[in-house]
Amino acid sequence: MKYIDEYRNSEIAAALVRRISETVTRPWVLMEVCGGQTHSIVRYGIDRMLPQQVELVHGPGCPVCVTSLEMIDRAHAIAQRPDVIFTSFGDMLRVPGSRGDLLTLKGRGADVRVVYSPMDALRIAQENPARKVVFFGIGFETTAPANAMALYQARRLGVKNFSMLASHVLVPPSIAAILQAPGNRVQAFLGPGHVCAVMGWREYESLCEHYRVPIVITGFEPLDILEGILMAVRQLEQGRAEVENQYVRAVSRDGNRAARDLIFEVFEVGDRKWRGVGSIPKSGYRISYEYREYDAEKIFEVDAIDTHEPPQCISGLILRGLKKPCDCPAFARQCTPQTPLGATMVSAEGACAAYYQYGRHLDTDGRAAEDCAASGGR
Amino acid sequence: MCLGIPGEILEVREDNGLRTGKVRFAGITREVCLAYVPEAARGDFVVVHVGFAISKIDPEEAARAYRVLEELGQTAELTADASNPEGGREIYRRVP
Numbered sequence: 001m002k003y004i005d006e007y008r009n010s011e012i013a014a015a016l017v018r019r020i021s022e023t024v025t026r027p028w029v030l031m032e033v034c035g036g037q038t039h040s041i042v043r044y045g046i047d048r049m050l051p052q053q054v055e056l057v058h059g060p061g062c063p064v065c066v067t068s069l070e071m072i073d074r075a076h077a078i079a080q081r082p083d084v085i086f087t088s089f090g091d092m093l094r095v096p097g098s099r100g101d102l103l104t105l106k107g108r109g110a111d112v113r114v115v116y117s118p119m120d121a122l123r124i125a126q127e128n129p130a131r132k133v134v135f136f137g138i139g140f141e142t143t144a145p146a147n148a149m150a151l152y153q154a155r156r157l158g159v160k161n162f163s164m165l166a167s168h169v170l171v172p173p174s175i176a177a178i179l180q181a182p183g184n185r186v187q188a189f190l191g192p193g194h195v196c197a198v199m200g201w202r203e204y205e206s207l208c209e210h211y212r213v214p215i216v217i218t219g220f221e222p223l224d225i226l227e228g229i230l231m232a233v234r235q236l237e238q239g240r241a242e243v244e245n246q247y248v249r250a251v252s253r254d255g256n257r258a259a260r261d262l263i264f265e266v267f268e269v270g271d272r273k274w275r276g277v278g279s280i281p282k283s284g285y286r287i288s289y290e291y292r293e294y295d296a297e298k299i300f301e302v303d304a305i306d307t308h309e310p311p312q313c314i315s316g317l318i319l320r321g322l323k324k325p326c327d328c329p330a331f332a333r334q335c336t337p338q339t340p341l342g343a344t345m346v347s348a349e350g351a352c353a354a355y356y357q358y359g360r361h362l363d364t365d366g367r368a369a370e371d372c373a374a375s376g377g378r
Numbered sequence: 379m380c381l382g383i384p385g386e387i388l389e390v391r392e393d394n395g396l397r398t399g400k401v402r403f404a405g406i407t408r409e410v411c412l413a414y415v416p417e418a419a420r421g422d423f424v425v426v427h428v429g430f431a432i433s434k435i436d437p438e439e440a441a442r443a444y445r446v447l448e449e450l451g452q453t454a455e456l457t458a459d460a461s462n463p464e465g466g467r468e469i470y471r472r473v474p
Binding site for chain 2 (some may be wrong): 034035036061062063066089091116117118119120138139140142143145149152153156157193194195197198221248249250251256258259262267347349
């Protein structure tokens with residue numbers, strides 16, 4: 001068990017795997033929603049420790065990956081303006097749009113800056129009153145409180161040269177879209193721990209009830225993920241479909257009230273296009289009418305953008321758990337992190353990028369080939 | 379992207395009307411916005427995401443994890459943790 005050795009708590013991991021094996025009696029397909037969980041699973045080889053009957057498929061929870069090409073191209077158009085300082089998280093700035101990534105623009109003279117927090121972007125605006133500072137605000141519900149606070153503070157402090165290109169996505173509508181999709185294989189979810197730290201899990205209770213699917217709110221450490229899998233498999237075997245919380249140390253049913261209040265002051269729910277998936281109704285936050293003077297989409301008029309994705313990319317099927325990276329003929333051939341064809345390869349948390357980073361395409365020990373071959377149809 | 383890093387609050391203050399503080403992570407100390415964890419004080423552990431504490435870590439739940447571990451019959455691991463001088467600080471690492 002070469003992967004188990006990488007655990008700090010390898011005996012406990014082994015005990016959890018044994019417990020999962022003792023519990024499972026038939027095949028089940030589980031999806032981890034969050035890209036951070038996907039990363040942990042591939043890094044530690046958790047999917048390979050599990051009994052054959054438990055299959056993990058990888059969800060859409062990488063906000064950098066699912067940010068639409070149109071939005072990235074819009075970001076390019078804004079960043080190229082000489083009066084603009086364009087800011088975002090480093091991994092977002094590295095995602096290629098139709099004409100290269102945003103950091104490449106920097107090489108051509110655009111003022112593009114990586115920030116750790118949206119508050120850093122606000123500070124840049126305060127320090128550069130003659131320039132327009134735009135923050136590319138992406139993320140799931142976890143990041144929304146930070147982005148909301150940047151806009152709230154900008155208004156409170158009267159910072160007029162700060163705005164946000166908001167492209168927020170929401171987890172529950174994406175879970176519903178996966179479950180409604182024809183050919184869905186997912187029977188249970190590991191829920192996103194940090195999204196629920198903010199939002200709580202009430203929305204997930206109605207998903208469980210409506211679709212009869214277990215959801216276990218799960219953390220990000222390898223042992224969290226193994227315990228989440230055990231809890232989900234127990235529910236499936238017992239015929240239950242409830243929200244359970246594995247990540248008790250950080251998540252409560254109501255989440256973070258103060259953070260949610262500010263989110264709903266600054267943002268409102270709207271339809272959102274997801275890269276690789278398409279438009280999902282009510283699946284994103286946009287800047288509310290009250291904060292429209294901070295909305296970069298309204299401040300900078302950008303012409304209609306026409307984009308097209310390479311037809312051979314199957315990231316849409318991967319994001320819905322219908323395929324895995326190894327099922328794609330382009331994976332690790334035409335499509336690599338340096339030359340990504342689509343959503344799941346553009347950021348380290350995408351399933352394809354994680355498979356690539358941890359060498360799943362290089363393994364020749366038989367087990368890997370078997371994993372890849374079996375993953376589509378098992 | 380939804381990375382949340384656990385850290386210990388070392389100091390709380392107001393900065394431009396915003397509740398802010400110093401938080402210590404594994405090796406470094408950083409300024410963090412504490413506006414969303416009004417109940418968290420010095421010595422508490424919080425989960426930090428892009429410069430914001432989004433959740434206080436419940437030390438009782440972290441401790442409970444050790445009891446569950448005992449039920450699993452993995453007490454050797456507990457002893458190993460207790461002998462680790464850093465182990466006691468890592469209350470965020472739930473041991474099922």
